[in-house]
Amino acid sequence: MTASETHRITELGTLKAIAHPLRMRLYRALFVARTATASQLADQVDEAVSLVSYHLRKLADGGLIEEAETQSADGRERWWQPSSYGFRIDEADVKDAPELAAASAAFGRTLSEQRAEMHARFLDERLTWSEAWRSASISSEWLPRLTAAELAALGAELEAVLQKYDQAARAAEAAGDTEGRENVAVHLHGFPYRP
Known part of the structure; x- marks a missing residue:
């Protein structure tokens, strides 16, 4: 993997x-x-x-x-x-x-x-x-007014940030840095809605 x-x-x-x-x-x-x-x-x-x-x-x-x-x-x-x-x-x-x-x-x-x-x-x-x-x-909850393209870009940026942190944590763990680490769940949802 x-x-x-x-x-x-x-x-x-x-x-x-x-x-x-x-x-x-x-x-x-x-x-x-x-x-x-x-x-x-x-x-x-x-x-x-x-x-x-x-x-x-x-x-x-x-x-x-x-x-x-x-x-x-x-x-x-x-x-x-x-x-x-x-x-x-x-x-x-x-x-x-x-x-x-x-x-x-x-x-x-x-x-x-x-x-x-x-x-x-x-x-x-x-x-x-x-x-x-x-x-x-x-x-947190944010309620911005975005276009579909802006929402797609936001999702890509958030995914890149999360992947950066996950990869750094995996590398640190592989090097033996496990002190204070816990499993963390990050759930983000972004979807259109009408009030």
């Missing part, structure tokens, strides 16, 4: 695979862990190892994850890793394909629900975090 490549989803089977709520949770957990076994992921999502193994194979069939180099001495466990830095669904690929559009909408709803759950959990548990983390957390 390289730090900048993303998997472009254009096939219905792959889109349906990632739209499944448990598979999205597994993908997210694997992305954070970098590499993991079905047993390790099963502990994180509180599901049976056999069920997790099944869903990991479905993600692998869609090209979203791949086998990783074995990290155990006996080599009996199967290790997994994301096959790319992430994935994307382009509007151009789904706009004229009703099944893809429906699967894309289902995926978007699943993702939105899981993001909301993550943020709600932080709000419920915020007092368990240090003052530094509570002060550093962000939650």
Whole structure:
């Protein structure tokens, strides 16, 4: 996996695979862990190892994850890793394909629900975090009046900034700088609406 490549989803089977709520949770957990076994992921999502193994194979069939180099001495466990830095669904690929559009909408709803759950959990548990983390957390809403081109440019700039920070953090971790690091979720939405 390289730090900048993303998997472009254009096939219905792959889109349906990632739209499944448990598979999205597994993908997210694997992305954070970098590499993991079905047993390790099963502990994180509180599901049976056999069920997790099944869903990991479905993600692998869609090209979203791949086998990783074995990290155990006996080599009996199967290790997994994301096959790319992430994935994307382009509007151009789904706009004229009703099944893809429906699967894309289902995926978007699943993702939105899981993001909301993550943020709600932080709000419920915020007092368990240090003052530094509570002060550093962000939650903002802006309501600018933009053109479609301006919104696209804004999205590209925000993605570049986030990728810069993520790549720097990965490099620092690889160099052994892990002090004070936590997993951080940054959710940004930008879409038109009418009041």
